[in-house]
Amino acid sequence: MGALRLSSPEERQVMDRQLQKEANPGRPVVYHDRRRIIQYSRRTNKLCHEPTRLQKRLLCAVALRVRVCSLFLVISDQTDSLKPGHELAESYICAFLRHVYPRVPEEWIVSIVDCLLSTTQLSFTAANLGLRDLVLYGAGDSPGGKPGSINPPSPEITSNSLLSIVGALAEMDLERAYLFIRDFLLTPLVDLDLTGELVVIENPLPLLHGMLLSEGKPPPESRLQYQTGMNTLVACYQVGIYSGETLVGEAPGETPEIAEQEAARQAIRNMVGLSDHRPPLPLYGPAPSFDSNQLAKRNVSVSTYLNLLIQQPQCNLAH
DSSP states (O other), X not given: OOOOOOSOHHHHHHHHHHHHHHHOTTOOOOXXXXXXXXXXXXXXXXXXXXXXXXXXXXTTSSOSXXXXXXXXXXXXXXXHHHHHHHHHHHHHHHHHHHHHOTTSOHHHHHHHHHHHTSHHHHHHHHHHTTGGGTOOOOGGGSTTOOTTOOOOOOHHHHXXXXXXXXXXXXXXXXXXXXXXXXXXXXXXXXXXXXXXXXXXXXXXXXXXXXXXXXXXXXXXXXXXXXXXXXXXXXXXXXXEEEETTEEEEEEEESSHHHHHHHHHHHHHHHHHTOSTTOOXXXXXSSOOOOOHHHHHOOOOOHHHHHHHHHHSOOOOOOO
C-alpha cells in the first residue's frame, strides 16, 4: 500500500499561498481598482465617466496614504472634496426637508440633518454601496493596525469617503450630486422614527398653544373622553385636545396627565405634518433643485412660538 496522503491538493495549494504571503509580508493586496470603480459607477448609476479622475478621488479621497500595487500615493483631494461635499449635502438636505415639511420647526430640521450626516449613518450607507472595497490605506491610518497589513476602514474613513464623492460629483455635474444625495443620503429617513427617535417634545402644551396662536386659533383645551379600569393596574384614560370645537389631537395614557401630554404631542405632529398617516417622502423622479433663496430660507423656530405665548395672556388648560 502506498503512503497515506495527509492533505488534499486544494489544502496544499492554500498552504503554499499562505507561505508565499508570509515570505513577502510587505507586499500589499492587489485590488482591481479600475474594474471596481467602473462596477461601482454602474451600480450607483452616478459616476459613469472620467474613470482616471474618479480613481484618484475614490481611492480614497479621505485617506492620506493609499496603497495601490506596493505604491503609496499622497492624495491631496481629500480636503478639496470633503468639505464642499459636506456643505453641499447639509444645505441640500435642509432645503429638501424644509420643502417637504414647511411647518416643521427649524430645530427639528437640524436634528434630522445631524442624524443623516452622522458618522454612524454615513458609514452604514457607504458600506452598503461597496465603498469599503474601494478605500485602501496604510496600517498607520487605522488605530491598532499592524505594520504591513491592510485593515478594515474605520467608520470615519468610510463616511468621509462618501462625502468626498458628493464633492467630486458636484464639480462634474451638480444635478448628479443632488440625485446622489437624494437617492443615498435621504433614503434612510424611510426607516427612521422622526417623532420618536429624532424629535423629542419635552413640554408640548406651551408649544401647542403658541402654534395655535400663530394661526389665530383658540387656545388648546384638554377634555377627558373616556376612562376604564381606574382602580386597577391597567387603568387607561383617553384625553382629547380641542381648539374651540375642533379636535386637534387625542391619545391614551396610564394617568390623565400622561394622556394629556401625549395628546398634545400628537396634536403638534398633526399640525406640522408628521402624523402617522403622512404621505411618503418624494424620493423618486428627478431630484429637485433649489436656488440660493430657497437654500437660505429657514422654517419657524420653536422659540418663535414660545415668544408668542409669552406675549399673550396665559390660558387655563382644563384637565
